[in-house]
Amino acid sequence: MRIVIAGGHGQIALRLERLLAARGDEAVGVIRNPDQGGDLRAAGAEPVVLDLESASVEEVAQVLHGADAAVFAAGAGPGSGSARKETVDRGAAVLFADAAERAGVRRYIVVSSMGADPDRPGDEVFDAYLRAKGAADAYVRSRSALDWTILRPGMLTNDAGTGSVLLTASTGRGPVPRDDVAAALAELLETPATAGLTLELISGNVPVSVAVKDIAGN
Secondary structure (H helix, E strand, O other): OEEEEEOOOOHHHHHHHHHHHHOOOEEEEEEOOHHHHHHHHHOOOEEEEOOOOOOOHHHHHHHHOOOOEEEEOOOOOOOOOHHHHHHHHHHHHHHHHHHHHHHOOOEEEEEOOOOOOOOOOOOOHHHHHHHHHHHHHHHHHOOOOOEEEEEEEOEEEOOOOOOEEEEEOOOOOOEEEHHHHHHHHHHHHOOHHHOOEEEEEEEOOEEHHHHHHHHHHO
């Protein structure tokens, strides 16, 4: 499969790119900073330099043309203000979804956040982040041309992955290593029966591949 990943230099994205390359898939990472290209190549991915805050739908669609799936894993990142939560966490996700439709890419996976809610109250930057993520998720759900899956991990850690998770519509709060989030994304890409699901993910005791197959069969 050819898989295009927005936010290709993110911590989860780089892990996912390594997994995809290891199993023989073709990973393409969309990045804003050309200096990050070497890290993507080292992970086995093809870097494409494109700023999702200023690109047009057509420009992004050209990158997505011929892909089998798209993964939105971009984010404004720590230290960014509320304005960039809106332009990246919401705006870029909407743009990427529109571009996937334009390019005829049906499979679309979003890395969202537990607690994402377009109506989240509060004036803190984190509240703005969760509102932006929630609005982006709602937009993606409205796109009938996309076979979307929304993944909402719990508290992300850099601990070594265990390979075992809890994956359901509602898990409750909990941590999860980025390694295991990437592994879950890799499995979701190969499990089209998870289309139309919004899932939460934390550490658990079910192997990732089994957890994805179980949720797909429900």
